[in-house]
Amino acid sequence: MKIEKTGVVGAGIMGTGLALTLLLYGKTVFLIDSDKSKLEIFENDLIKNIRFQILFNAEWKDIVPDKLKHNLITSTNPEILNSADYIIENVTEDWEIKKELWEKLDSICKKETIFASNTSAIPITKQASVTKRPDKVIGIHFMNPVPLKPVVEVIKSELTSDETIKNTLSFLEEIGKRGILINDAPGFVSNRVLMLTINEAFYLLQEGTASISEIDEIFKTCFGHKMGPFETADLIGLDTILLTLKVLKDNLKDNKFTPCPLLRTVVDKGFFGAKNKKTIYQYFNLNN
């Protein structure tokens, strides 16, 4: 299957990183967000962001940023996805939002179009079941920042066809990603473990066992991780972490996924991390 026209729904952290990646690899991108300002920000920063990628990757040296801009079509109206070959959704981690979106896209898109969800934790089977094309629904858990992360989790549901898996893995290869194929479960492999780690780090902080920078430092220097749990949380988005923990708890019915009260408070106060320039680090400088 030849995949030229791609549809990216949601222009937040993940959707914009993904749209940029697809453009760099020569794909046509239809980018949708219900919030027009998100689309405008992406368009305005596009040339700068393409140049930023060139700076770090000599592979892009021959790219003409202005040319790529012509391969981008943005809209708040998902109807423009009717000719897309492959859709990747990156909307807010909320089952009701994703459910409504898939139902709508199912009626808009060609019947051959593959639907991929870049969810953090919502089971793919559950998403597939609200469409009339469950064999063409698959999970791709991209890592953040998308242009810089070469490996992704690919999640097949009980209903995903072999053809969809094959087309997805070869599409990923075309855009410079290697997929690790796994079975469906809430949170898959990465977030089933990572969300608990971050949540427990919040408990440690709440209990006063260590400070935010001490906790991060232990992960970085003792374990050799590139980032500690709080730096990771700021990058992912504190709001998204809270939503993902809720999804895990709803789907696994296990209280161990109950979000730490401190995490809730921080998000309630509008601290979402790097994306709105209100990080957990800033929260503690302000409050302690």
Next chain:
Amino acid sequence: MNELKKKIKLFISEKIDITNLADTDDMFKQGFVNSLFAMELVMFVENEIGVKVENKDLMLDNFRSVCAIEKFIMSKK
């Protein structure tokens, strides 16, 4: 110190503490700055020095240190 070098150092010092930064130090390797700062340096060279950075010049090596930036600008003048 020449004017150009002064200007470069002033720009960098507005963003980070450069007390321990030698002119030849790799700012990225030594963790003085994160990768996003690289783009700020590119914008600085274009907007404040007035040197256009072409695609082929978009290499981190041109922006790693005070000396590298100076050398790059001189090569364009």
